[in-house]
Amino acid sequence: MNVVGEDLSEAETTEQLFEILSNRRRRYAVYALGQGEEDTVELGELARRIAAWETEQPPEQVSSTERKRVYTALQQSHLPKLADAGLVDYDERASVIHARPELEEYEVYMELVHGREIPWSHYYLGLSGVAVSLLLAVWVGAPPFSTLPDVVWMAALVAALTVSAAAHAYFSRGVELVADGTPPEVEIGPGETDD
Structure with missing residues (x-):
């Protein structure tokens, strides 16, 4: 759009x-x-x-x-x-x-990002990449992934997603501000002006 x-x-x-x-x-x-x-x-x-x-x-x-x-x-x-x-x-x-x-x-x-933090969108993209790699390793039976049942790996992926979502919700709650609060500041870098 x-x-x-x-x-x-x-x-x-x-x-x-x-x-x-x-x-x-x-x-x-x-x-x-x-x-x-x-x-x-x-x-x-x-x-x-x-x-x-x-x-x-x-x-x-x-x-x-x-x-x-x-x-x-x-x-x-x-x-x-x-x-x-x-x-x-x-x-x-x-x-x-x-x-x-x-x-x-x-x-x-x-989106509020401080210093060397990564944005949540990049974090979830990385988490998705790890999940796909893990699922492929389990599917082809690569050691040591073949030693545990598939349901254990699926449970690990669901747990990682749940913990990530809970952390995201917790940290996002800290930056939700009312109109009279301080606005989130996006780091642009040196050379920025106020005028």
């Missing part, structure tokens, strides 16, 4: 996705707009929330200078990019932003 227009190729859409998410303020905006219970957000409130996340303080303690810096960057750069991508409707005159349904598709790419 093409989230930014029918005339773009998949490669162009992917490039636009990474361009959108390459900037921390745009990631914060995508997170805030996707988590909000209201369809429309006032630009000043969005700027205050993002400034609070950037300065690691409660929104009510954000200074007018900190809020204004974020407000200006959102108004001049980030919101027009999100609007051009078809993710939000941005009314400059009223200073309000309306999240479009396509914005939800971008949230999938904001």
Whole structure:
């Protein structure tokens, strides 16, 4: 599904996705707009929330200078990019932003990964590879896999999947945040800017 227009190729859409998410303020905006219970957000409130996340303080303690810096960057750069991508409707005159349904598709790419951790999607792909290899070894009767009954190997695979799913549910619970919480941060690397 093409989230930014029918005339773009998949490669162009992917490039636009990474361009959108390459900037921390745009990631914060995508997170805030996707988590909000209201369809429309006032630009000043969005700027205050993002400034609070950037300065690691409660929104009510954000200074007018900190809020204004974020407000200006959102108004001049980030919101027009999100609007051009078809993710939000941005009314400059009223200073309000309306999240479009396509914005939800971008949230999938904001999976929280710290340092040298691997994403859960890669973990499950690796687990599937191990399971297929194990099943093939059991099926052809390769030693030592032929010494135990097939049901034991199947039980081991089910146990591995169950433990993995439980761990995933436990760790994911820790990053599910309310709209006033801190957004998940995706590590992009050096050279990233806030503006």
